[in-house]
Amino acid sequence: MHWWIPTNASSYGGDVDRIFYIILYITGFVFLVVEGGLLVFLVRYRRREGRTAAYIHGNNTAEIIWTTIPAVIVVMLALLSQKVWSTVKDPAHFPADAIPIGVHVKQFEWQFTMPGPDGKLGTDDDIFRKNELHLVVGRNYAVQLTSQDVIHSFFIPAFRLKQDVVPGMTIVAWFRPILTGAFDLACAQLCGVGHYRMQATVYVHSAEDFARWQTAQGAPATAAPVATDTTMGSMAMPHSGGTR
Amino acid sequence: MTAAAAPHDAGLHAGHDDRPWLRRYVFSTDHKTIGIQFLFLSLTFLLLGGLMAMVIRWQLGFPGTPVPGGSILPDAMAPGGVIRPSFYNALVTMHGTFMIFFAVMPLLTGVFANYLIPLKIGAPDMAFPRLNMWSFWLMIPAGTLALAGFFVEGGSAASGWTAYAPLSNSPLYTGVSAGQILWCVAIIIFGASSLLGSVNYIATVVNLRAPGMTWMRLPLSVWALFITAILALLAVPILAGAIIMLLFDQVLGTHFYLPTGGGQPLLWQHLFWFFGHPEVYILILPAMGIVSDVIANGSRKPIFGYTSMVFAIGGIAGLGFMVWGHHMFVSGMNPTLGTSFMASTMLIAVPTSIKVFNWLGTMWRGNIHFHVPMLNAIGFLSMFVIGGLSGIFMAATPVDMYIHDTYFIVAHIHYVLFGGSLFAAFAGIYYWFPKMFGREMHDGLGRWHFGLTFVFYNLTFFPMHLLGLGGHMRRLYDPTQYPFLAPMQPINVFVSVSAFLLMAAQLPFVWNFFWSLFRGPKAPLNPWRDNSLEWTVPSPPPHGNFVETPTVYRGPYEYSVPGEPEDFLPQDRPAPARQEAH
Amino acid sequence: MDAADHKHPNYVAVWGGLFVLTVIEVAAVYMRIPRHLLVLALLLLAAWKALLVALYFMHLRFEPKRLALVALAPLPLGIILVVAVLQEFAKR
Amino acid sequence: MAPAVQPAAPPAEEGIGVYTQKLGMWVFLASEVMFFTALIGTYIILRWGSAESWPVPQDILNIPLTAFNTFVLICSSVSMVKAYAAATHDDQKGLRLWLVLTVLAGATFVGVQVLEYRHLIHEGLLPSGIRDGSPLAARLVDSGKLTATAAGLFGSAFFTMTGFHGFHVTCGVICMTFVTIKAFRGGYSGGRFHGVEVIGLYWHFVDLVWIILFTIVYLI
Structure with missing residues (x-):
C-alpha cells in the first residue's frame, strides 16, 4: 500500500x-x-x-x-x-563525464541505444533495446531525447526526472542513479491512443552485474532490435486498443 | 466584424414594453433575458461535462469493465459498453473543453456580467444591446459544433483541451480529423462571442455608470467582471489566431506547428498558454468578485480593504499575462525562461493572498448570517485556499518537474475551478435567483445541496493530490497497465465512487432550481438586505431597469453603519444629515 | 460628452508625409545598405507611418489621453509574447 | 448619450470622455491588435527560427505592385478622413463623394490583393509550400537557393497574415457600402455623424496594420 x-x-x-x-x-x-x-x-x-458587526x-x-x-x-x-x-x-551544469544514451520515442514505445563496452554511442557495439534501459549505479548518464511523431514525456518517478520529448528537437537530460533495482519509466504527455501503455523499465545494476549483462548480450554487432518485446502489459487487453 | 455599430436606441424607459414575443424572449436585446439565456445554456453544458466526467471516472475506477448504461454508445465509442482508448481521450478532451469554454466561462462572465453590470451601475441596458444578443447567439453554433465532434467519423478531438501540436495537427497521430476541425471552428466562434461580450462589458462599465457611481464606489463584483472583460479582450484573440493556424495546418497543409515541415511545436504551447493563463484568471476573477459581495453581505460588515482588493484584482490580471511559461517548465522550453516564469508565478501568489486575508478580515468581528449564498462563499474561500496553496508546489520548478502532468495538477485545477469558480457560481445563483425570476429558492434544499457537494467534492478531489504525488500521470486510459501505479488503484476506486456521489449531490440543486422557477414563494424586493442598486428595482426588473436613473451617494458595502436604524444602507438612499465617509 | 471641437489637421500634408515615407522605404530596399541598418530603418519608418495614421487620421491627438491608453494597452503584451518566444532560440 | 434623459439629471458619471460607440470601436481594435500580434508574431518567430534559409521577399513577391497597393490604401484612408471632415461640417455632398471614393479605393486594394494571390499561386507559392515543378520551384528550390521547409513556412505565414488582413479589408468595404447607402439617404445629416467616425476608425486601423505588414513581409 x-x-x-x-x-x-x-x-x-x-x-x-x-x-x-x-x-x-x-x-x-x-x-x-x-x-x-x-x-x-x-x-x-x-x-x-443583539449583535452588530463592527464598522x-x-x-x-x-x-x-x-x-x-x-x-x-x-x-x-x-x-x-x-x-x-x-x-x-x-x-552548463551537465556533468562532463556523462555516458550518452540515445532515447528515441515513437507512438507507444521507447527505443534505447546504449553504448557498448567502448563507451561511445554510434559505434557498432551499441546495444539496442525496446522499453528496457540498463544502467550502472553511481554513473552519470545523459539521455538524448528525440521523438519520431508527437510530443511524449520521459518520466522516471523514482529519479524525479521529467522532460518532454519534442519532435524536431534533441533535448538532453541527465541523471545519476544512486540505488540499484528496477524502476518504472512512463510517458507523461498525452501522445495518442496508446499513451496509457507506454511503460518501460530502467534496470540499475551494480558495476559487475552490468558487465556480466553487457557481455551476455552475445555478439555486439547485432544492432538490429532484439525482439524481447515487453510492451504488452501482463493483463490481457479486453479489446484491441482503438484504431492504432 | 460589424463595424457600423448602430447608434444606441436612446429613450429606453422602464415600464411599457411593446416588443414582439420573438424580440422579447428569443432574440432579445435585454441584458437580463440574455443573462438568463446564458444561465440555461451554461447549466446544460455543465451537466454534459459532468456526465462525461462520470464516464471518465468509471473507466479510471474500474478499467475495462462496461460502463453502466454504456450499451447505448455505438461500437466506435464503446464496444459492449467498455469504452475504447480513443473515445477515452475524446472524453477527456471534450470534458475539459465543455467545462471551461461552455460551462464555467459563460456561467461567470455570460450570466453574471450580463445580468449584473447594468443593474449594479444604474444603467438601463448594455452599451450595445444588439452585439450582446449576438454574443449569446454565437454560443449556440459553437456549442453544437463542439458537440457534433462526437458523431463524426473518427470521433471528436482527442488531443486534450490544450490540443498540443503535433498531436492535434494531423489525423495521422490520433485518427481524428473532422473532430479536431470542428473543435477548432467551435472555439473560434466561441472566441468571437466572448470578444463581443467583453467589448460590451468594458464600454458599459466605463461610460454608462449612473451619476455618483464613481470608480471607487463600484461593487467588487463589477470591478472583477470589468477586469475579466479586459483579460478576455486581450487574451482570446491570441487563441483565435493560434487556433486559426492550427486549423490551417489541418486543412490547408500549412506547417506552423508540424516539425516535419519546419514548424515549431513549442510555438503552439507558447501561444496557447499566453491565452491559457489569462483564461484561468478569467475563470476565477468573477468568482472572487461575487464572493466579495456575498461575504460582505453575509457578515453584515463593509468589505475589508476595498482599495487593496481592487488593486489585487488589477495585480492578478497584470501578472496573469506574464506567467504563462509555468505550464511549460518541462516542455523543452529554454531553462532560463523557466527561471523568469518561476519568479513571476511566485509573485502572483501575493495578490491572491491579499484577497484571501481581506475576505477573512471582512468576516472578522462581523455578524455572520449563514444564508445559502454565504455557505457557498465560505465553501469557495476554504477550497480556494487549498487550490492556491497547491499552486505554490507547481511554481517551484524542481517540484513541478516531478508533479507536472500528474494528478496533482488535476487536483489543483479542480480545487480552483470546481472549489473556486463553481462554488462561487452556486453562491451567485442562490443570491440573484430571487432578483432574476421573482421567486425564492428553497432554503433547506440549498443547504442539503451545499453540505453534500462540499463533502463529496473533498472526497473526490483531495485524494487526487496523493495520486499525483505517487506519480500517477494525467489522461491515462487504464492506470493498472503501469506496475508502479497498480498499488494506488484503490485510491482511484475511492475517487470514482465519490465522484458518482458528487454528481448525485447535484440533484437537490436541479430540483430546487426548476421547482422554484414556477412554485417558489414570491421574492421580496431585497431578500438579502443588500445595498446594491439591483435590489432597489422590482424582481424581476422591467425592461429598461430603472424608472429614472438612480443617483449614488456611497459605496456598496455600508453595512452596520453606527447610528443607522437598519444594518444596511442602500447606495441610492440620499445621505441624511452628515456627509458620508467616501 | 463627445469631443465638441472637431479639429481637422491638414490631412493632405499627412497624406504627403505617408507617401514620401513609403517611397523612402521602397527605395531603401533597393539601395546597398547593410542588412541590420536596413531592417532598423524600415522598422522605424513603419512605426513613424503608423504613428502618423493613429495620431492624425484616428484623431488620437485630439482625444482624451485615457483613450490612448486603451489604444496602447495591447502593445506591451504583444512585445512580451514575441520577445519571450524568441528567447527559445537564444541559449539552447 | 446620457441614459434615460430626464430633466435636471446630474451628468452621467464622467467616463473616459468619449461617446460609447467610439469607445466600443477602440476596445474592439485593441483586441484586433492582439489578433494580428499572434499572426505577425508567429511570422517573426518562424523567421528568426530559420534565419538564413528564409526566402528574400523580393525573389518571390512583386514589390512595386504592393507598393502601389499600399499607396491605394493610404489614399483610401485620406478619403475616409475627408469624408469624416465633411460629415462634421454637415456637407452631405462631400460626405457622399468621399465615401464612394473610399469604397472604390478599398475595393481596388482587395482586387489587387486577389490578383497578387492568383499570380503567386500560379507561380507556385502555396500555403503548404512551393509546388514542385512550378516556375518558382525551378527558380528557387531546385537551384538550392531556398529549402523546401523554409518555403513551406513562408507560404504558410504569408498567406495566413495577408489573407486575414484582406478579409478584414473586405469586411470594411462591405460595411462601408452600408454606410455609404445610409449617407445617400441622409442618415448622417444634422450632426449625427458618429457612424462615419466609427467606421473611419476601423478603416484607419486596417490601413495601419497593412503599413506594418507591408514593411515586415514585403520589405524586410
Whole structure:
C-alpha cells in the first residue's frame, strides 16, 4: 500500500524532495492557520441576537503585513528552487563525464541505444533495446531525447526526472542513479491512443552485474532490435486498443 | 466584424414594453433575458461535462469493465459498453473543453456580467444591446459544433483541451480529423462571442455608470467582471489566431506547428498558454468578485480593504499575462525562461493572498448570517485556499518537474475551478435567483445541496493530490497497465465512487432550481438586505431597469453603519444629515 | 460628452508625409545598405507611418489621453509574447 | 448619450470622455491588435527560427505592385478622413463623394490583393509550400537557393497574415457600402455623424496594420 512519493533513486532527487517538503510544511502551516482562523471566525462572529458587526473599512498595517510576508516567503522559495533547477536543467551544469544514451520515442514505445563496452554511442557495439534501459549505479548518464511523431514525456518517478520529448528537437537530460533495482519509466504527455501503455523499465545494476549483462548480450554487432518485446502489459487487453 | 455599430436606441424607459414575443424572449436585446439565456445554456453544458466526467471516472475506477448504461454508445465509442482508448481521450478532451469554454466561462462572465453590470451601475441596458444578443447567439453554433465532434467519423478531438501540436495537427497521430476541425471552428466562434461580450462589458462599465457611481464606489463584483472583460479582450484573440493556424495546418497543409515541415511545436504551447493563463484568471476573477459581495453581505460588515482588493484584482490580471511559461517548465522550453516564469508565478501568489486575508478580515468581528449564498462563499474561500496553496508546489520548478502532468495538477485545477469558480457560481445563483425570476429558492434544499457537494467534492478531489504525488500521470486510459501505479488503484476506486456521489449531490440543486422557477414563494424586493442598486428595482426588473436613473451617494458595502436604524444602507438612499465617509 | 471641437489637421500634408515615407522605404530596399541598418530603418519608418495614421487620421491627438491608453494597452503584451518566444532560440 | 434623459439629471458619471460607440470601436481594435500580434508574431518567430534559409521577399513577391497597393490604401484612408471632415461640417455632398471614393479605393486594394494571390499561386507559392515543378520551384528550390521547409513556412505565414488582413479589408468595404447607402439617404445629416467616425476608425486601423505588414513581409 505505497501511497506516497516513491523512494528517491537519483542524485538530485534528494534536493527536489527537500524543496517539496519545505513547501509542504509552509503551505501546511498556512493552511492550518487560515482554515483554523476561518472556523474560529465562523463560530465566534456568527449571528446572535443583539449583535452588530463592527464598522471597519480596513487596516493598512494588516494589509502591509500580509503582503510582505507572502512576498518574502515566495521569493525565498524561488531562490531555493532556482539552485536545484539549474543543476538539473541548465546545460552548463551537465556533468562532463556523462555516458550518452540515445532515447528515441515513437507512438507507444521507447527505443534505447546504449553504448557498448567502448563507451561511445554510434559505434557498432551499441546495444539496442525496446522499453528496457540498463544502467550502472553511481554513473552519470545523459539521455538524448528525440521523438519520431508527437510530443511524449520521459518520466522516471523514482529519479524525479521529467522532460518532454519534442519532435524536431534533441533535448538532453541527465541523471545519476544512486540505488540499484528496477524502476518504472512512463510517458507523461498525452501522445495518442496508446499513451496509457507506454511503460518501460530502467534496470540499475551494480558495476559487475552490468558487465556480466553487457557481455551476455552475445555478439555486439547485432544492432538490429532484439525482439524481447515487453510492451504488452501482463493483463490481457479486453479489446484491441482503438484504431492504432 | 460589424463595424457600423448602430447608434444606441436612446429613450429606453422602464415600464411599457411593446416588443414582439420573438424580440422579447428569443432574440432579445435585454441584458437580463440574455443573462438568463446564458444561465440555461451554461447549466446544460455543465451537466454534459459532468456526465462525461462520470464516464471518465468509471473507466479510471474500474478499467475495462462496461460502463453502466454504456450499451447505448455505438461500437466506435464503446464496444459492449467498455469504452475504447480513443473515445477515452475524446472524453477527456471534450470534458475539459465543455467545462471551461461552455460551462464555467459563460456561467461567470455570460450570466453574471450580463445580468449584473447594468443593474449594479444604474444603467438601463448594455452599451450595445444588439452585439450582446449576438454574443449569446454565437454560443449556440459553437456549442453544437463542439458537440457534433462526437458523431463524426473518427470521433471528436482527442488531443486534450490544450490540443498540443503535433498531436492535434494531423489525423495521422490520433485518427481524428473532422473532430479536431470542428473543435477548432467551435472555439473560434466561441472566441468571437466572448470578444463581443467583453467589448460590451468594458464600454458599459466605463461610460454608462449612473451619476455618483464613481470608480471607487463600484461593487467588487463589477470591478472583477470589468477586469475579466479586459483579460478576455486581450487574451482570446491570441487563441483565435493560434487556433486559426492550427486549423490551417489541418486543412490547408500549412506547417506552423508540424516539425516535419519546419514548424515549431513549442510555438503552439507558447501561444496557447499566453491565452491559457489569462483564461484561468478569467475563470476565477468573477468568482472572487461575487464572493466579495456575498461575504460582505453575509457578515453584515463593509468589505475589508476595498482599495487593496481592487488593486489585487488589477495585480492578478497584470501578472496573469506574464506567467504563462509555468505550464511549460518541462516542455523543452529554454531553462532560463523557466527561471523568469518561476519568479513571476511566485509573485502572483501575493495578490491572491491579499484577497484571501481581506475576505477573512471582512468576516472578522462581523455578524455572520449563514444564508445559502454565504455557505457557498465560505465553501469557495476554504477550497480556494487549498487550490492556491497547491499552486505554490507547481511554481517551484524542481517540484513541478516531478508533479507536472500528474494528478496533482488535476487536483489543483479542480480545487480552483470546481472549489473556486463553481462554488462561487452556486453562491451567485442562490443570491440573484430571487432578483432574476421573482421567486425564492428553497432554503433547506440549498443547504442539503451545499453540505453534500462540499463533502463529496473533498472526497473526490483531495485524494487526487496523493495520486499525483505517487506519480500517477494525467489522461491515462487504464492506470493498472503501469506496475508502479497498480498499488494506488484503490485510491482511484475511492475517487470514482465519490465522484458518482458528487454528481448525485447535484440533484437537490436541479430540483430546487426548476421547482422554484414556477412554485417558489414570491421574492421580496431585497431578500438579502443588500445595498446594491439591483435590489432597489422590482424582481424581476422591467425592461429598461430603472424608472429614472438612480443617483449614488456611497459605496456598496455600508453595512452596520453606527447610528443607522437598519444594518444596511442602500447606495441610492440620499445621505441624511452628515456627509458620508467616501 | 463627445469631443465638441472637431479639429481637422491638414490631412493632405499627412497624406504627403505617408507617401514620401513609403517611397523612402521602397527605395531603401533597393539601395546597398547593410542588412541590420536596413531592417532598423524600415522598422522605424513603419512605426513613424503608423504613428502618423493613429495620431492624425484616428484623431488620437485630439482625444482624451485615457483613450490612448486603451489604444496602447495591447502593445506591451504583444512585445512580451514575441520577445519571450524568441528567447527559445537564444541559449539552447 | 446620457441614459434615460430626464430633466435636471446630474451628468452621467464622467467616463473616459468619449461617446460609447467610439469607445466600443477602440476596445474592439485593441483586441484586433492582439489578433494580428499572434499572426505577425508567429511570422517573426518562424523567421528568426530559420534565419538564413528564409526566402528574400523580393525573389518571390512583386514589390512595386504592393507598393502601389499600399499607396491605394493610404489614399483610401485620406478619403475616409475627408469624408469624416465633411460629415462634421454637415456637407452631405462631400460626405457622399468621399465615401464612394473610399469604397472604390478599398475595393481596388482587395482586387489587387486577389490578383497578387492568383499570380503567386500560379507561380507556385502555396500555403503548404512551393509546388514542385512550378516556375518558382525551378527558380528557387531546385537551384538550392531556398529549402523546401523554409518555403513551406513562408507560404504558410504569408498567406495566413495577408489573407486575414484582406478579409478584414473586405469586411470594411462591405460595411462601408452600408454606410455609404445610409449617407445617400441622409442618415448622417444634422450632426449625427458618429457612424462615419466609427467606421473611419476601423478603416484607419486596417490601413495601419497593412503599413506594418507591408514593411515586415514585403520589405524586410
